[in-house]
Amino acid sequence: MTGISILEALAQPMEDNEIEWKVQTVSRNNQGQLNALIVPYVQARAIQSRLDKVCGLLWQTKYRELTIFEKPAIECTISIFHNNVWISRCDAAEATQYESVKGGYSDALKRAAVQFGIGRFLYSLPQFWVPISNTRPQGQSEYIGGQYKVNGKNEYVKGYYTRPELNLNQNQASLETGKQTSAAQQPSTKQSNKKEPTEYSPQQLQKEIFDCLQVLNINPQYAPNLFHYIHCPPKQLQHASKEELLGLYELLHPVKMYVLICTDTFKLSVEHQLWYASHFLEQSIGSYMQLIGCLDDSSIRIIFDIIRNDLNTQQRA
Template structure:
């Protein structure tokens, strides 16, 4: 066991983030959207990393795990650690059902991970919201979902800086969202700062920033070239723009602003709807916040949520 550590220091060492290569991603469920199939994936610490963490803090002979049958196909795992120079053992239990893949081994593995969380190991990963990944023709991981019939590949997401050890490629990671938790205000300053920066994202100012932002919004909406050009010319009468490349190269700053703010509301709606899988909830919320102004967005909401204009109107009427 590590000598000279206080209880607080021990907890901090147990709860410390792991390097990205000690994290594995697993598919939670697959959803078919208007832009193709997507998978919701969750992050877990590998069992090897958990074992190494306990070895480091308690020594190879200062901790142990044991298993018991639980319900019909479940497994309970108890992890015990030594304290007070080996005079005291503390055990924490948790369990898991057998998994669909390698059911016995998977059940033991999942139970140990859950038990480790009782000591704080990997608990920080629960602060990540659901992460959506595209299912595509090529990627790192293969999936064949029987429920939706979706087949293809998906790539492991990147973790945000607060979920990595300091100096572990923190400057080159994507910014995944953090689940908000009531009653926890200052336990993780880095995570709090991350949440604030996402919430207060400044509007793009330079032309390059605007073009990149527009491309991001277009991708979220899944707009094809015909739709892009149609929306651009609807909000920029007599623009003289006749092709999509012309939008980005010959469109004026004012025209780009008009186009950007035209597609922004629908893209945000689609992000929220996809993240929460609750189209009606999002529309109900917007109807209460925007009131009459919402009606000017009905066409774009229809595109964003893959509902007809009639269906959107019905939802709005229902929520009013």
């Protein structure tokens, strides 16, 4: 096999039985129906099986302990023997709170595997909203039980949801939910009726920008200087055109959502939020200000996948 064909084989989507699901957040719509946003992840055993299938005996892993922000971590290096040379790629993960060695090794393996394309297809999947019911549905289902923030309030949630079936074709996926599709994709009427940013008036855009600045702990007086991110000279918000305000909003909003979800859903400290962003961007990030222009919806989804894998390993350990 050529190097390209090996990478293509490693990057092929997994079978449904090799994919696990985890609840990220829960929402209640105006009719009182609970819906869960669930995210897929690949188990370490599935990664090892993929390497066995594609590379046979010609692969190996090495681990080493290190320290990241004064916290113990594990680095995994995956090496594949090709054309008489060992090709190596590595990544690291913090040790988990429980069974830190086992969890850290598993997470590090998953991250290193992504460097070879294994499991990377997960990053292109759409969001999966599924209804939660009190009774176990027919077919493959999962139980949910625990404390979640539902529409901004802490609530103990328990029930069942149907595991999605992925229809994978050329690395694309769609969710087969039958009659439940519309309800699953629209967890709340309020959310589905929300205006698109392009429909905002200039005054509404100014308000949204101020909200972003407040979440990011940026002094509103600094707002005129932010226009250089969209290649405009400094100006007061009230003097900016709608197009300029929209451009600034589209830069700030992903960072705002990153901070809110990290804080409210994942319960991460500012230090951990910046560490994950630094890890993904491969540069030192010391403040929210440095994230402006660096994050978009696609990149924060990838970071959230990494965070969820970490938290999931901690819970399963």
